[in-house]
Amino acid sequence: MQRRVERDQRAKRLNRVLVCAAAVPVMLVAAGCSSDSGSGDSTDKAAKAAASASSSPSPTVQAAAYDKLPEPCKALSKKTLKDLVPKSKSGKEGKSDDISTRASCSWDSLDNNGVKGSQFRWLNVSMLRFESDVARGPADKLAQAYYEKQVQEAQAAEGAKGVKSEPVAGTGDQATAVHYDLKKKEGTFKQQTIVARVENVVVTLDYNGAGLAGEKTPDEGDLLKDAKKAVKEAVDAVSTANGKGGGTADGAPSGAASESSKPSKSPSKSASKEASDESSKDASASPSKKPASKS
Incomplete structure (x- = not known):
């Protein structure tokens, strides 16, 4: 009878350990997702900045009125x-x-x-x-x-x-x-x-x-x-x-x-x-x- 009680107690402790171990990957995955999300935002901002720069008009100057000379x-x-x-x-x-x-x-x-x-x-x-x-x-x-x-x-x-x-x-x-x-x-x-x-x-x-x-x-x-x-x-x-x-x-x-x-x-x-x-x-x-x- 006593041995059965001890086995039941060991089984409960083992279940608690397994539950805690299973929780660790979930936390890591959540942290990883959070990190990837931040990186994606940074990349998007850089892409938008580059697109904005490329769309800026090039410097211009008024064309010359005359393009040739007489003999x-x-x-x-x-x-x-x-x-x-x-x-x-x-x-x-x-x-x-x-x-x-x-x-x-x-x-x-x-x-x-x-x-x-x-x-x-x-x-x-x-x-x-x-x-x-x-x-x-x-x-x-x-x-x-x-x-x-x-x-x-x-x-x-x-x-x-x-x-x-x-x-x-x-x-x-x-x-x-x-x-x-x-x-x-x-x-x-x-x-x-x-x-x-x-x-x-x-x-x-x-x-x-x-x-x-x-x-x-x-x-x-x-x-x-x-x-x-x-x-x-x-x-x-x-x-x-x-x-x-x-x-x-x-x-x-x-x-x-x-x-x-x-x-x-x-x-x-x-x-x-x-x-x-x-x-x-x-x-x-x-x-x-x-x-x-x-x-």
């Missing part, structure tokens, strides 16, 4: 060239890796009057076009910065005497004329530099004249008047080449106008970079340095 040696009408450089037979186009980004043309004229001396004229038109850049800003703002730099360089030209500046109305979005004298052994050169900006293109026109070997020095006012007429034509040629209207100052279509109907090749990124890089350097046909080299 530089056809930017001025024949009548204007005859008035400014009457003895010039043709223009000399400047070297450029991409004429849709940078272009220039120059003309020489020497009217030899024998023992009475000679009248010399030199004309240069250069154009630089800028592309919009997300990092650097819109094209017209880049062009404006370069425009201001060109004006400052003209005003600080080496050897310039009696420098004067004035705004030029009715030419592009903004234009400034800088004129001065350059005295050299051949005579006094009257220099006219006009810098104009139309949208994302900067046009720099240089025009100088001198009376050589005893010939009379040309009138500064006449040279400036002719230079203003020519730069307006060049600016209009840029607009016409991009289908924006315009035309030459004398009402005749410029060479650039006829070329505007032809399809143009879109400028490459490398060409746009060339223009951006050049904006921080001296222009290849620097207006303030040319008169001395042509005397």
Whole structure:
């Protein structure tokens, strides 16, 4: 009888141990589920954050208004060239890796009057076009910065005497004329530099004249008047080449106008970079340095 009681007591203790042992896995499973749930929430939050970042719009900048330039040696009408450089037979186009980004043309004229001396004229038109850049800003703002730099360089030209500046109305979005004298052994050169900006293109026109070997020095006012007429034509040629209207100052279509109907090749990124890089350097046909080299 006593042994039976002892066996019953041992059986009860064994049942309690088994019940407790069975409860342990349940607690572990519950803890594990709780841990997995927290990990899942964290993963979901990370996924949502990544999705939100990927859906954010990329930075943008306003596109450039003009995407090409006119042929530089056809930017001025024949009548204007005859008035400014009457003895010039043709223009000399400047070297450029991409004429849709940078272009220039120059003309020489020497009217030899024998023992009475000679009248010399030199004309240069250069154009630089800028592309919009997300990092650097819109094209017209880049062009404006370069425009201001060109004006400052003209005003600080080496050897310039009696420098004067004035705004030029009715030419592009903004234009400034800088004129001065350059005295050299051949005579006094009257220099006219006009810098104009139309949208994302900067046009720099240089025009100088001198009376050589005893010939009379040309009138500064006449040279400036002719230079203003020519730069307006060049600016209009840029607009016409991009289908924006315009035309030459004398009402005749410029060479650039006829070329505007032809399809143009879109400028490459490398060409746009060339223009951006050049904006921080001296222009290849620097207006303030040319008169001395042509005397």
